[in-house]
Amino acid sequence: MSEFIPPGTRFHALPSPFPMKRGGALHGARIAYETWGDLNAARDNAVLIVTGLSPDAHAASNAGNPEPGWWEAMLGPGKAIDTDRWFVVCVNSFGSCKGSTGPASVNPATGDLYRLDFPELSVEDGADAAFDVVRGLGIERLACLVGNSMGGMTALALLLRHPGAARTHINISGSAQALPFSIAIRSLQREAIRLDPNWNHGGYDDATYPESGMRMARKLGVITYRSALEWDGRFGRVRLESDRPDEDPFGLEFQVESYLEGHARRFVRRFDPNCYLYLSRSMDWFDLAEYGDGDVLRGLARIRVDKAVAIGAHTDILFPLQQQEQIAEGLRLGGAQADFVPLDSPQGHDAxxxxxxxxxxxxxxxxxxI
Structure with missing residues (x-):
């Protein structure tokens, strides 16, 4: 398997060795990132975006890559994250397969892919790596740190482990700890991959790829990324026009099944299965209660920012709304002016x-x- 690196991606070399939270260290590791806008003379207009599990660093079109990014509608001149005002940096998650070092990268000690020889990955490792990118760009303090989904976890870890890293924070559909439902779903996703015979204990290649396992993992994920309200409104009980072939009596029959199948097939060859396993498990392990003597609010209260907002959707079942409310409460205990903004969006976690x-x-x- 190879990495999937968009055109125009830039790279930041991490310190060597780069220590990992749960043990081990990496040599020659890097983080992929992209930028938009201009850093002002005072270097105080920088915004860092840390992402969910699967996105690359290409959040929006730029000079290096004119193709639309995964957050094109949010980021750019005159948009909500206004690149006429802000110098914006987006990093690809540490452990990913889209430019940053991860299990799909070459281990310089052996010349082979890391695969399962990659050290145990934590959200905190991703936070430390993202912080090093900021320092490498000559930015002493971010104007704002923005974290989406898993990136909301990464952002909280960064703020806690690197005091003073940002003046303000936007946490979007994030959480301070993994909840049992989310852990259960991700456990099933990982099991689907690991039980695919082609996974071969991480030793697959392009010819023997665990496609069925990745398809099932992605379908489970997509089901939880949206809401039952949206599934009903979007597909109802509409059936496919073509009849099922006799040799496949339990095959695709409804439009929602066809949608999931198409979505999964577009994804499976664009994301490395071992990277998926590592990043998924890192979210399950994340718990700011570790930093608060067993209490997540005390862990959050150790974070120091001037101002923050935690935003979520009423229909999110993967990172439910009470988790964003908890983030705002904990940051207020730490002295921040922190607001909680629940939105009546029908699209669930992906809203x-x-x-x-x-x-x-x-x-x-x-x-x-701000």
Whole structure:
């Protein structure tokens, strides 16, 4: 398997060795990133975006890559994250397969892919790596740190482990600890991959790829990324026009099944299975209660920012709304002016990617006030 690196990606070399939270260290590791806008003379207008599990660093089109990014509607001149005002940096998650070092990268000690020889990965490792990118760009303090989904976890870890790293924080559909439902779903996703015979204990290649396992893992994920309300409104009980062939009596029959199948097939060869396993497990392990003597609010209260907002959707079942409310409460205990903004979006966890009017108003409104 090879990495999947978008055109125009830039790279930051991490310190060597780069120590990992759960043991071990990496040599020659790097983080992929992209930038938009200009850093001002005072170097105080920088915004860092840390992402969910699967996105690359290409959040929006730029000079290096004119193709639309995964957050194109949110980021750019005059948009909610206004690149006429802000110098924006987006990093690809540490452990990913889209430019940053991870299990799909070459181990310089052996010349082979790391695969399962990659050290145990934590959200905190991703936070430390992202912080090193910021320092490498000559930025002493971010104007704002923005974290989506898993990136919301990464952002909290960064703020806790690197005091003073940012003046303000936007946490979008994030959490301070993994909850049992989310852990259960991710456990099933990992099991689907590991039980595919082609996974071969991480030793697959392009010819023998665990496609069925990745398809099932992605389908489970997509089901939890959206809401039952949206599934009903979007597909109802509409059946496919073509009849099922006799040799496949339990095959695809409804439009929602066809949608999931198409979505999964587009994803499976664009993300490395071992990277998926590592990143998924890192979220399960994350728990700010470790930093608060067993209490997550005390862990959050150790974070110091001037101002913050935690935004979520009522229909999110993967990172439910009470987790964003908890983030705001904990940051307030630490002295921040922290608001909780629940949005009536029907799109579930993925709402921040598709419900641009609601999320743009919340994000842009916050940034305009700092």
């Amino acid at each position: 921040f990617l598709v419900d641009i009017p609601r999320f743009s108003a919340a994000i842009g409104g916050f940034l305009s006030g």
